Amino acid sequence: MREGDFFIPRFPQGEISAGDSVHPSQMARESKRAIAENSYLHLKPGVTLTKRGASYTLGLPTHGICIEEPLQVQMVRSLNGQQTLREISRGLMWELPLLMDFAHTLSEAGLIDEAPLPLELPSPKNGDLSAELMRARLSAELSLLTHRTSHSGGGRDEFADRAHFRILISGETRLARHLLVAMHASGFTSTRLIPRAHLPHHLTSDDVCGIVVRPEDIGKLRSTFTDDLIRGAQISKPEVDAGVRPDLIISTVPIEWDYIQRWMSEGSLHLQINQIIGREIEIGPLVMPGRDPCLRCVRLTKGDNGTDVSHEYIRSQAPTAAISYISGLIALAIGEYFATGESLLRATSHWYDLLAPLRAPDIRHWNFHPECGCQ
Numbered sequence: 001m002r003e004g005d006f007f008i009p010r011f012p013q014g015e016i017s018a019g020d021s022v023h024p025s026q027m028a029r030e031s032k033r034a035i036a037e038n039s040y041l042h043l044k045p046g047v048t049l050t051k052r053g054a055s056y057t058l059g060l061p062t063h064g065i066c067i068e069e070p071l072q073v074q075m076v077r078s079l080n081g082q083q084t085l086r087e088i089s090r091g092l093m094w095e096l097p098l099l100m101d102f103a104h105t106l107s108e109a110g111l112i113d114e115a116p117l118p119l120e121l122p123s124p125k126n127g128d129l130s131a132e133l134m135r136a137r138l139s140a141e142l143s144l145l146t147h148r149t150s151h152s153g154g155g156r157d158e159f160a161d162r163a164h165f166r167i168l169i170s171g172e173t174r175l176a177r178h179l180l181v182a183m184h185a186s187g188f189t190s191t192r193l194i195p196r197a198h199l200p201h202h203l204t205s206d207d208v209c210g211i212v213v214r215p216e217d218i219g220k221l222r223s224t225f226t227d228d229l230i231r232g233a234q235i236s237k238p239e240v241d242a243g244v245r246p247d248l249i250i251s252t253v254p255i256e257w258d259y260i261q262r263w264m265s266e267g268s269l270h271l272q273i274n275q276i277i278g279r280e281i282e283i284g285p286l287v288m289p290g291r292d293p294c295l296r297c298v299r300l301t302k303g304d305n306g307t308d309v310s311h312e313y314i315r316s317q318a319p320t321a322a323i324s325y326i327s328g329l330i331a332l333a334i335g336e337y338f339a340t341g342e343s344l345l346r347a348t349s350h351w352y353d354l355l356a357p358l359r360a361p362d363i364r365h366w367n368f369h370p371e372c373g374c375q
């Protein structure tokens with residue numbers, strides 16, 4: 001643990017000043033919000049209470065708060081999601097308003113989740129395999145999402161919202177299928193795959209990557225295989241109606257200008273994933289028509305710089321590990337965009353070196369090109 005990363009709040013006379021414990025991160029931007037006395041609180045996944053000399057630290061390996069008051073330590077130990085704040089107050093014989101202030105501090109520091117019902121504990125095998133599977137998979141998803149914000153019901157709100165977004169993956173490639181699986185498994189259950197080319201009706205050896213499409217899948221009807229893929233990846237069957245207009249189009253094949261023109265005129269948000277050229281793949285930009293430079297602006301700028309773009313027109317398949325890496329990265333980035341409304345991919349391309357994958361990507365920002373007229 002790096003002590004310098006811990007924000008240590010002041011505890012004058014046993015009281016917590018709620019505004020003092022906010023960490024300079026996403027959590028710091030959250031607005032103040034009261035915690036209900038009848039709510040059930042529990043520590044977020046990964047948060048631990050550790051004794052350090054005379055005091056305790058409560059937090060993640062990267063940040064947390066220092067706790068010195070024994071009563072506060074006892075309260076933290078009571079946060080198992082099985083008692084309301086009022087019940088904890090009675091048990092510890094600690095005034096409810098003071099306890100709620102401390103709970104608020106913990107919430108603002110992004111260390112606890114609040115729920116209207118007791119936390120559901122993993123139950124011994126009860127025979128309902130489908131429910132158990134759903135619980136285990138959802139738990140894995142929420143254990144990450146809950147750290148985005150303190151106020152999303154332990155990540156449940158963000159996860160539930162995902163089913164409402166209509167996403168099209170344009171171009172049926174091995175990467176597109178991986179991405180389809182990653183999106184459905186992440187709760188984006190209104191994601192569809194659009195072939196964008198005349199492909200054989202049945203899967204061929206070109207489709208095999210060894211993970212999503214295996215050699216024994218060759219010869220299966222393409223459309224049926226995709227439906228099975230979606231069924232297998234979805235955590236649950238979607239129960240919401242997604243809109244008709246896509247909320248996002250992700251293109252995984254070379255640019256075809258008639259498609260781009262249609263997306264621009266319809267005002268559809270779209271993300272370009274370029275072909276692997278040499279050892280790098282270019283991801284981005286994410287284009288909000290009329291507000292961001294379009295793909296034609298990018299192409300014109302590349303032309304001005306003397307960049308040879310001829311390979312960008314050649315449809316190719318990526319190696320399997322690169323596909324897994326990129327599809328996971330994109331699925332996480334899309335999750336971030338829909339949760340926050342922000343993305344570092346807007347008006348920006350990121351080039352990832354797939355032979356040095358842990359190196360930070362090269363980044364280039366795009367401007368509107370004077371010859372384009374998309375502004």
Ligand SMILES: [Zn+2]
Nearest residue numbers: 294297372374
């Ligand atoms: Zn443009």
